Amino acid sequence: MSSSKLNKSRRSMLILLAVFIIPIVLAKLALNQQWFNYGVTNQGQLIENELTLAQLGLSIDDFDHQWLMLYTLPTRCDEQCENTLVSVNNTYIALGKEMPRVKLVGLTQQDLRAEQAEKIQLNRWHIQTMPALAKVAITQSQVLIVDPLGNVILSHVPPKNAEQLPKFGKAILADFKKLLKYSRIG
Structure with a gap:
């Protein structure tokens, strides 16, 4: 060669x-x-330690094994809390055709006032008093995404100012749409 x-x-x-x-x-x-x-594809904070509805003192059977958008209201629901309540309600409505797969749940530490109930479509919500176990496990107001098996998956902490609420709602909506798209349950 x-x-x-x-x-x-x-x-x-x-x-x-x-x-x-x-x-x-x-x-x-x-x-x-x-x-x-x-x-990282999720907008909210992924729950690292296992947290279930049973650990919060709630039963999955009460919610027909649906996805839950669970808002834990603060002890005293002020104007910011009311705005967050309306934002969560609007986010639920924005789910569109996926709304029947999701149930809105509000855990309150005191009853909603009439003017607060007027701001949201109360018939879409499942409002209940926060169980004692939930008060121990949940230390701040937040929106939790719960799967149909009762596992808390994501947490979204409401912003302190009203200008951030649209971004907050869009983050919850993005997470829910992605979860519902890939989920075969609920």
């Missing part, structure tokens, strides 16, 4: 190896050096 053919053959072999090895090396470096953000 001539020297030029041998060099050409070696060059071809090196190029072929480089085409296969360089992407693997770059991928490994990107993974180890954390060059990219890992894929």
